[in-house]
Amino acid sequence: MKKIGLALLVVGLLVSLGLVSPTQKSFAAEPIKIGAILNYTGPAAMLGPLFKNGIVMALEEYNSQIAGRPLELIVEDAAGSPNVCLEKARKLVERDKVKIIIGPLMGDAQLALGPYLANKGVLATGLYCAMFELTKYQNWLIYPTTALGLTLPLGWYAADKGHKTMVMIIADYAGGHAFMKGVRTGFEEKGGKVVQEVLVPVGTADFGPYISNLKNADCVAFFVPNTGDSSRLVTQYKEFGVKMPLYGTTLAADLPEHVMKELGDKVVGLQGQALYIWSLDNPVNKKWVKAMEKRFGKTPGGLANNSYCITSSILAGLKATGGDETFSKLWPAVLKVKMDTPQGPLAYTKEGVALANGYIVEAKRINGRYSWDPIKVYPAVRDPRLK
Amino acid sequence: MVASDREVVRGPEQVKWIQFAPYFAVATILVVLPLFLSSYTQGVMTRFLVFALFSAGYNLVFGYLGLPSLGHAAYFGAGGYAVAVLKLHYGTDLFWLGVPLGILTATLIAALFGLIALRVSGLYFLLVTFALGQLLFSVAWNVKWLNSPGMQGIAGLSFPSFGIPGLTVNSTSYYYLVLLITAFCILALHRIVCSPFGHALVGIREGEDRMRALGYNTWLYKYIAFIISGAFSGVAGVLFAYYNYMIDPNHLGVGTSFLPMCMAIIGGMGTLLGPVLGAAVIISVELVASIVTPDRWPLILGGIFVLTIMFARQGIGVYLVELSKRAGYPYGSTKG
């Protein structure tokens, strides 16, 4: 057998040269490294920059240093795949030696990372809720609450409106089930009954067949992930002329204002759960929105709020430890953090789950501008499974 | 392409030294260097070895037999899922259990799918293997038993255990384990392609009717090669699952099936070591590009594909060999 030895040699050398980690000597002002796994390619590619803005804002409020140690942000692409997230987490932990990782977004990816990050003693966070299952590792900061806690208020709200029966449209993956379990829990708590669960695959192109076969009920609630799925569902629901009122989840994040504008009057009147809206009436928020507009040239939404609040609470914890990011010191310090955020008051349970406001919003068109209007607040929502 | 018989106008000792130098250097890199690298880099090299093995096994069907399979992830993923299911439902990561079970699963599925896929050839073979792989993908997605609670795929895997008290596997020892197995498998593949059986495969690629006229049962040859290739993919899948800590339906689907194909073409598909080289190229480009530019790496990777095809159509490996020959340092031949 004759071989392609030279070629192997060249490439092998390149690979090894490219990979040898630069040796880092520890200086007094060694940076505190913070890893972030955000979506820059793949189906949620537009979300990465938004999350990053929130993180950058929080870092800059501390002038990017704590206790004389500079703060260094290392951003990785999640590429929308749990497996890639795990690879990137290993790179961050083993090569860059980070002790704090912000993200990833998808529940699947978080569960994939869970055992690994717990083992390595890394402070981990989701970006938009997380599965309750992660609380068992005792190293996940879950903001604004668990997936179930997030949608609980929508169940309450639907029951408060006098609805007795409900049909649920559920994206058929772990996160989808968790979100809709929240709606169901809230609805049943107040005496409602779910008469049908319609499971739809993630990335469903045509909801027509599902919409054509819904049972009769007082209302319909849905969770489908991403802007694409949500907007198709809302559009097609309207086109098929279904008369039952429709309630959505994670609305302001999935259908932000520029998307509402494109959807036009189809979306007006849609109600549902949302986490944050730029127009929330509190002084912290007003100041923050102005600062974000000045820094990034656009009005922030719920995603920037999330990454901002998460990063801020971690930084507050770091300040309390005097810049020590060791997990055993940082974790209890972060759990003690209490602060007023743009979204509202924020505190953590001892499992690491945030207690924050839950909002119900309605899509309105005021003076030609489409926006989400908060119509009801449920303060400090708590997942009933927490102690 | 027979280019190996070209006269070399150099002293025999000199040629000998030069011819062995690359192997020596590669061996040094693969054996000695990892001792001095971080666990992360060892991980990346483990990943390279796994995909080198996967694509070398794949190439038996693709390069030697000339059948473009777009579904080899089915056998790769089947091996991985065997290991993952053992861990998820039976709580064991015993190496002596995982490896045979993984190979067995992959081989059985290859034996079944081969019956369906080998009824056609060429473009249709590509389509049929694609379809079979996607079928497994949708099964893995939908069957609860094949998923960790709360997610798609199975997480929480770890390096294998050997049932020997006091012996724990870390990223260094796992790297050497994978190196050993990969080297062994590639040697085995070498024996196969150099045997009469291997020559028969090339004969079938070049003219199946002629081989049939010579009395060969060409279908049986193809079927056996397909199963062997599936088994090697299964080994790679097993090693991958232990390394990767998780396995998900995408490891059975078309995205993963593309990898060995791209690696084989980029490295040089008619050769045994071409796919190995291709794996090195793709793994390192993917890695470096996504570190350098997290949001533009697809441009770089796609660009490499296009450039390879336009300027080094035989594959980068073969191209470099030709180049070395033109320079007067023949490092090998480009087998047909």
Added chain:
Amino acid sequence: MENLVINLLNGLSYGMVLFLIASGMSIVMGAMNIINLSHGVLYMIGGYVGWTVAVKLGAPFALGLLAGGLAAGLVGLMLERGFLRFLYKQPNEQVLLSFGFVYILSNLSLWVWGGWPRMPFTAKFLSGSFEILGRAYPKARFATIVFGLVLAGILWWLQDRTRVGAMVRAGMDNKEITMGLGINLERLFAIVFFVASFIAGLAGVIGAQLLGVYNALGLEILLLALIVIIVGGVGSIQGALLGGILIGLVDAFGKALFPRFAMFTMYFTMIIVLLLKPRGLFGRKV
């Protein structure tokens, strides 16, 4: 009864989109022996350009349709003239090259149009719905069915009844003899590739009425196209039409009857067809 009719219409309209997606790719595969994996990306580019013209610039939908088709056609022509024409009869190289362009073109689109999905859009007179058997049904879906059938008719006529079609079919059966007859196959292939890409672009705009446009479409559409081609067989309009409608109906009734296995039904149908007819329902020998 009305459920049956509605599901039938749903299946047909989705099936027509699938037909439009797959037909171009199938013809290129059959007539030129070229596997163009960037076909789904061409669809996506068509959709984005159509959106830009019809929604952003506010031009009539028909103009958006034309612009989408032309944009995809031109990008396709560039691929064929610049790259694929050097790769005739080299399927493996075609696969790698066109897959490279999936990466490149998707990422470039991300650059130009950003990551936010574009909402479904349609012509003014097609928005809204009308009553059928007492149920509302969207007009745009009817239009999709009609448009698909008309285009299928035109393509069928081109393929079976015209000189160009005859030349393509001859080229499919025996390239050497066709060239010997003095037919300029190079030019013919360029035309065929342009038309196929043009249809992909049209499909992108037509499909956007149901699906909108987003960056992951390139690969999703490619998978759908492959499934339809596997079921229908390579290289014929009839095959793509039948495959598209069959998969569309299976999808619609699958979602209605066994919603739990929505993803499974499509692949399952594909395997059944493969077991019965390995070359698809209308497959030619390639």
